[in-house]
Amino acid sequence: MAMCELVHLATMKHYYLRFINLMTTRLEAETGLRNPTILESQSADKTLMTSACDLVMEKQWSFDDAIHEITFIRAEINTLLQARPKLPAQTYQRLNPLPLRGRGNHIVPRHIPKRNQLAKGEANHQVSPVAKSSGLQKLR
Numbered sequence: 001m002a003m004c005e006l007v008h009l010a011t012m013k014h015y016y017l018r019f020i021n022l023m024t025t026r027l028e029a030e031t032g033l034r035n036p037t038i039l040e041s042q043s044a045d046k047t048l049m050t051s052a053c054d055l056v057m058e059k060q061w062s063f064d065d066a067i068h069e070i071t072f073i074r075a076e077i078n079t080l081l082q083a084r085p086k087l088p089a090q091t092y093q094r095l096n097p098l099p100l101r102g103r104g105n106h107i108v109p110r111h112i113p114k115r116n117q118l119a120k121g122e123a124n125h126q127v128s129p130v131a132k133s134s135g136l137q138k139l140r
Contacts, residue, residue, distance in 0.1 A: 006063045006064075007063045007064045007067050008064050011064050011067050011068055011071070012067065014068075014071055014072075015067050015070070015071045018071055018077060019041075019044075019045065019048075019077065019081070022077065022078065022081035022082075023035060023036060023041050023081055025083070027083055031083075032085060032086050033083035033084065033085060033086060034083065034084055034085075034086045035083065035084075036080075036081055036082075036083075036084060040084075041081065043080075044077075044080035044081050047076070047080060048070050048076060048077060048080065051066075051070055051074075051076060052066040052067055052069075052070050053066075055069060055070075
């Protein structure tokens with residue numbers, strides 16, 4: 001904007017220094033607060049620039065005066081970039097935990113029969129010659 005001579009470079013520098021300063025303020029862990037995220041900062045910048053453009057279009061201000069007004073006079077930049085409460089970490093717990101079976105920590109569903117049950121129930125299974133040689137069985 002400064003290269004297009006819409007606003008003086010010093011005015012934009014003051015705006016961005018204040019914006020970055022408010023966005024990256026160091027917060028103590030005990031306060032339970034966090035800085036705004038990138039998306040929240042982008043939304044704040046869009047809102048501030050929209051306010052500046054409204055002043056230019058509706059009240060015929062110069063863009064330099066509008067940015068100065070947004071940066072130093074109005075409190076909107078402080079409000080949009082204020083510290084937010086830090087949400088507690090979410091913990092997930094299964095409602096019906098599946099039992100762990102086997103040697104590892106992997107979960108095996110209950111509907112899969114054990115190996116010794118397959119050997120006992122071979123009379124109920126139809127086995128094709130190809131499947132017999134490859135070790136595959138087809139259930140009825």
